[in-house]
Amino acid sequence: MNIKEKIKTIVIDKPLKLDCGQTINKFPLAYETYGSLNENKDNAILVFHALTGDQFVTGLNPITNKDGWWSFAVGPNKSIDTNKYFVICSNVLGGCMGSFGPSHENPETKKTYGTDFPVITINDMVNAQINLLDHFGIKKLFSVVGGSMGGMQVLQFVSNFPDKTKTAVPIACTSSHSAQNIALNELGRQAIAADHNWMNGNYTSKNTVPDKGLAVARMAAHITYLSKKGLQEKFGRKLQERDDLKFGFDADFQIESYLRYQGSVFVDRFDANSYLYITRAMDYFDLVKQFNGNLSNAFKNTKAKFFVMSFTSDWLYPTQENKDIVIALNAIGADVGFVEIESDKGHDSFLLEVPDFLKAFKNFLDQAYSEK
């Protein structure tokens, strides 16, 4: 079975006007589903993935042959119980797992888009994904959920389509990308651009890959997903397969070796240009500005029940930024619950088996579902 057969795709036939001004039409959106849609079609959960995620939420990812990124959270009897719910996840616009992105061929030039691909936004992503509801004949989702960039999509989705979901679970995210986060994304993008194999984005036609730049981007980003305490506890100053320092620049420390490994496996599954486009979409995300400085207005038309979660050691999307969302919702009397989960695993907590997180997540969904 080749890669194309492993990826389910719908072609969106409705023109989509992007925030950058361009309009795209007849573009592919790759997706995966888990569980089954019930007769009333009211048990669907749309999962939004984060920066480097994809539509293969759980089970074996057929492309990477590794477990899906939320395998521990989505499945029978898990937080998102696939015995109960029908789970849909699609690869974001600009991604590299089958959805319309910079690695696609431009029909006009017959060349890979590269940096000729239009700049996309979180708003464009959710405007593309709303088409999945029509595809499955779903009038209203039971929930929209996601962490990090997935959480931003949750917020944008509810804002754009206030009556299309019963509940919303934004996790470890923000309503407005911070200067620090823009800076960190820029660091990653510049690492890619500094790789001479990047060729201004035209590496496919030159048959090269800017894997060194992309690996460095991933290494830097990976540090930001962890906490100082978590790193110290896991690695400390432990040495990598050696008894003493070697007085050179090889990976003496386990943490160095770990980061190099994270960088190297990432380049096998991710496209450098997609990394540029998706980080840009995150940087452009500012729901506060979109509503003229009043975030509450983003949600004033929704009756959705919200549940916001953050993590104590997350310094990338800290609790305060998550609380700002809660505050905006409370200001208009929206139905919102909030809990900060104790974890020393940093921003990555939402991608790891943190029992309190998984428990709260499951309890919220199952209780809200039983109320319908």
Add this chain to the structure above:
Amino acid sequence: MKSEYKIITDLIEENTRVLDVGCNDGTLMEFLKKNKDVDIRGIEISKEKVQICVSKGLTVIEGNAEFDLKQFPNDSFDYVILGQTLQAFINPEIVIKELLRVGKKAIVTIPNFGHWKVRLNLLIKGTMPVTKTLPNNWYNTPNIHMCTIKDFVKFSRTIDFKIFKSLALINKNVSYINDSNLFFKNLFAELGIFLIEKYNEN
């Protein structure tokens, strides 16, 4: 404390918005939801307790009432409940003012430090009272601002809010507190329950 919950429930009208400040494990919220048609929210400082509330399907936000009531607009609830926690705040005055800003009415219950057992305890033993309702020692108690029913009534005059109804709980029996019986209620009630309002500003 079922009788306390029942009194609070009786004070609340149907089809109203209610905020339970320091909602603990959500027992009162559940009781209210079952017995009255109200839209109820909670705020709770303990993560574990918030988790319990979520598992009961209650809408609760983790937060500290002393700082996090700020996020609610004026009069965003019909009732704000503060059950037996006023004495635990660093600044009860600010908390009461916040309750009355966020809620049109507030229901405040206070464990009565004027109860005769407490007085006797202090009088005879000469040490800070440790009772069934106040089980901690002076050095590890969260109750840093204990007050009596009489104190609370005086407090209402000092910081200028209206006590709409005041009730005393004595051996699970409820009775009204008024100026003429205040001395006795302050001596025998375990708990004071007050429905309060801010004075009309105009």
